[in-house]
Amino acid sequence: MDESIKKSYEEWEKQTESLIKKYPEEGNFKTTWSDEVKRLYTPLDVGDYSQIGFPGEFPYTRGVQNTMYRGKLWTMRQYAGFGTAEESNKRYKYLLEQGQSGLSIAFDLPTQIGYDSDDPHSLGEVGKVGVAIDSLADMETLFDGIPLDKVSTSMTINATASILLAMYIAVGEKQGVKRDKLRGTIQNDILKEYIARGTYIYPPKPSMRIINNIFEFCSKEMPLWNTISVSGYHIREAGANAVQEVAFTIADGIEYVKTAIEAGLDPNVFGKRLSFFFASHNNLLEEVAKFRAARRMWAKIMKERFNVKDPDALKLRFHTQTSGSTLTAQQPENNIIRVTIQALAAVLGGTQSLHTNSMDEALSLPTEDSVRIALRTQQIIAYESGVAKTVDPLGGSYYVEALTDEIERRAFDYIKRIDEIGGMINAIESGYVQQEISNSAYEYQKAVESKEQIIVGVNDFVIEEKNPRKTLKIDDALEIKQIEKLRSMKSKRDNDAVREKLENLERAARTSENLMYPIIDAVKVYATVGEISNTLRKVFGEYKESVIF
Amino acid sequence: MIKVLIAKPGLDGHDRGAKVIARALRDAGMEVIYTGIRQTPEQIVQTAIDEDVDILGVSILSGAHMKLVPRILELLKEKGSRIPVFVGGIIPEDDATELKRLGVIEVYGPGTSTSEIIEKIKGYFENANI
């Protein structure tokens, strides 16, 4: 059959070439990673069907479940939260009353980077992009009246994940909920912080030791807790292309599985507690192919590299967020359409959960109206578009299958290169990964400026815009209030006990002991996020970014 | 030779814009010093003065611009420096107006082309020399 298709295809190409002389093609016919896109894809471009396979079966190209959205729609999970613990607590209670069963918590930058609210570094940042937590006192307020045995809590926290998790355990204990009953997730993906997001504290090696300690601790004491969400989102937003997003995220994933094995965990068990987090951009078909390629690659890696037998531990499950960096400040209504395309790509790609961005995010924090439209976008895709009616509806598309193969091949090339460098930690320390991303970001910017890449409303189809829109702002008084709260807490606590527990933590950090236990002891006597982090800074030093442009 | 300091105050790690700008200014023949992320206003101002830069570009996306940029302007003034300052980031319209009133020469929002910024900087010094 191939032979006859090949013959017909060649004839068709010949015919087309002669037509082109009269009606030339014009436009940008390249993938976002600069490969040529062919005029037409045919069965000749699609490889072996075993690589496509069936949903719920290795290599999981078509999805991790047999029935996908026919069984259960993806989870529509909108990440939110800012201000003080009191305000967030009210918001969470409201959401729970509305029937939501999971909480997704955003922390402010000082909390994420281990600075107290009164630290000079925190100026202007307290409560800005999430809730401010200085000590267990704030965490008690945050979960006041929320039974921790009834909810599952997802915390976007990385460098200080051990401290926030320790506080969560302590709040649970005060409520009478044992740690083995607590359910939730910490992001805990420090590698992408060095690569792209920037909320690191210590150098990579001690950071990985803390992650190792968390893995070991949770496997013994918190069997229901998801200890890591390997995130490509921020890598993509920093300028990586789709291939790099998949490659670097999976390379991070490999490093974490290695760490788990070092901590004595069985990858057959650990693999089930691992999840991923990707971005979705505007190039619909590339994005669909990206998700499919990522699933196939991870299954192969778990099977071949780590010898995993349990099928559930081979499955790449992921959360998707639409891309904040593609949203424009110009003609912001257009962002609704961008978010729609991106959300559609995530669904066609088989995501397990999805956050849709609000149209005004390129201007400031989103308003309530725009947050609602973002959620409605997901609902329209789910209930009106019909794309959820069958599993992997684009499977078998010649172009999508060819793109899936190509992304996989190129991403595996990157992983090979990273292996040669000696793994992801070396690749990050040497600046290799950052340099690759930075180059892509710069190339993209140049393409935009030369109009090789059109962005509607920005470099083409521009209109004169007036009337600044209404945007939401956060009250600065919050910072002062939070600092006052911190000072009064410090004057009331047992400062001798704090000193003793911090000394104990410092001693433990200099040995190979599991740090989760001394951190739990320290948070219980109300040692602050800043004090605990500073204690570890003394031992581990601080990471300084590589000089990469 | 125009010497520029690109600075990132505040705690957000979104340095994509800062790095793209730094690179574009380099390719336009300027000498560009980059501070790295998480800089305090004090560090930025002392660096600008010690490096004797011609212009200071501040990139900020965390939303803390109304605290940090005025502080930078105040410190420059305190130290008797007249280094011009431009700002890039997610800055709502009314904040941008206020920052300009305080002395910022230009505020660049998302989607600004690097060539626009380059032309503006070059133009600024051509005019200043006349």
Add this chain to the structure above:
Amino acid sequence: MQISESQIVNGVSSRDRKSFAKLLSICEDNPVMANKIISRLQRKEAHVVGITGSPGVGKSSIINALLSKLSRRVGVIAIDPSSPFSGGALLGDRIRMQSHATDQNVFIRSFSSRGALGGLSPSIFEVCDAFETFDMDMILIETVGVGQSDTEIANIADTVVLLLSPDGGDEIQMMKAGIMEIADIFVVNKSDNPASIGLKTKLEGIIKFGGKNIPVILVNSITGDGVDNLIKELDSRFERIRVDGTFASKRKKRVFFHAQSFLRRKIDTIMQSIESDETDIEKIEKELIKKLCS
């Protein structure tokens, strides 16, 4: 905006950072004027230490670690390469030293190599002299770090520190190529990597084989481990070379190298003003001499 020579002289004498920053700009743009101003200022002989080694080996980090532990006045001259295409430059060495940006005993300044080969900047001699007028106890020069051609640092530094890391594969290769000859102290970074001990042993073997006596120090530039030993070594060397005459002879040579660099710059500037479509070498030479004498 222009400030006068006298204002700079007065400012630098009273340790005004802004005046000193201006003086450094003058060193870059107008060496004649710079030398004139410097000659009017009081100078203190500081220990000039060159830090060299391949890219990524941790030169900026080690300087940062030194700054944290040296409780004295230290100047840092950080040099990055210029772009051969645009002539512009990205100066990023500071990133790792920014925690010292507001330290009143520290003055960090970034320089572009402005096309110069050899790992330094065309104005390095003027700049180094200028730092000695700003009451510095030690001046640290971070070279571009391109490897073999980074040997010019020996013409200006009293002490050359060669930084190596166990992660880099080309280290031994580089040493064979000749940069070893100019090193006065070897420092092996990333002492937390077990391979660093192996590298130290290997180096000591090579040094012994070469019949030399050069110290090899293990450090971790991120935690600061071993940096005290490096400081001790630097100080004892400085004391030693001041006694045994090495320092005096180095300084004497530095004046000659300074003159050489100054004249080269002058010629370069003139060459740029000569029409590039002139093809007769003799004519160009005559033109050059005429302009040199005028």
